[in-house]
Amino acid sequence: MVVKAVVFDVGETLVDETRNWEAVADAWGVPRFTLMALVGYAIARGESHRKVREWLDIDVPPLERSFDELYPDAEPCLRRCADASLFVGVVGNMGVVHEAGIPTFVDFVASSERWGVEKPSPAFFERIVAETGRSPHEVAYVGDLVHNDIVPALAAGMVAVHIRRGPWGYVQEPPPEALRIRTLDEVPAVFE
Numbered sequence: 001m002v003v004k005a006v007v008f009d010v011g012e013t014l015v016d017e018t019r020n021w022e023a024v025a026d027a028w029g030v031p032r033f034t035l036m037a038l039v040g041y042a043i044a045r046g047e048s049h050r051k052v053r054e055w056l057d058i059d060v061p062p063l064e065r066s067f068d069e070l071y072p073d074a075e076p077c078l079r080r081c082a083d084a085s086l087f088v089g090v091v092g093n094m095g096v097v098h099e100a101g102i103p104t105f106v107d108f109v110a111s112s113e114r115w116g117v118e119k120p121s122p123a124f125f126e127r128i129v130a131e132t133g134r135s136p137h138e139v140a141y142v143g144d145l146v147h148n149d150i151v152p153a154l155a156a157g158m159v160a161v162h163i164r165r166g167p168w169g170y171v172q173e174p175p176p177e178a179l180r181i182r183t184l185d186e187v188p189a190v191f192e
């Protein structure tokens, strides 16, 4: 196996954001179905989900993500990777506060806020590689967003693994060089 380190995105890769989006809808006084559909519309148009606030003409400040609910396959996957002697990291575009939702047995947990750089910046992926102490081609990044996770990871010379879940994961099509999975149960076997 060429891959020696695997680093995971957080939102919709390890963490189910459903309750968070429901809380946003409730805080904005918008029916949940309406909000979810508008987020899907933004994704399909290739726009940021932040656009939805504009369409709804919402004045209240955006709600900080408040629920970090791991998908059922997340912790077993992290454990399997660690047991396979892979270096395991977790980092996504998020605040430092959300680092607390990640199991502590992994080798590192970080956030864009802690690093002061966000995906898809090349500096974000250079930092990932530096944290692992490996060569880029030995480091895999697993994520659900093609434009934020997959394309920049490949550009950095890393192995990119696209997980088809979460609204972006179903709408966006990864480039052929990316490995594709449907659940985290396929990691780390997908590297063999």
Ligand SMILES: [Mg+2]
Pocket: 009, 010, 011, 012, 013, 092, 143, 144, 145
């Ligand atoms: Mg994500």
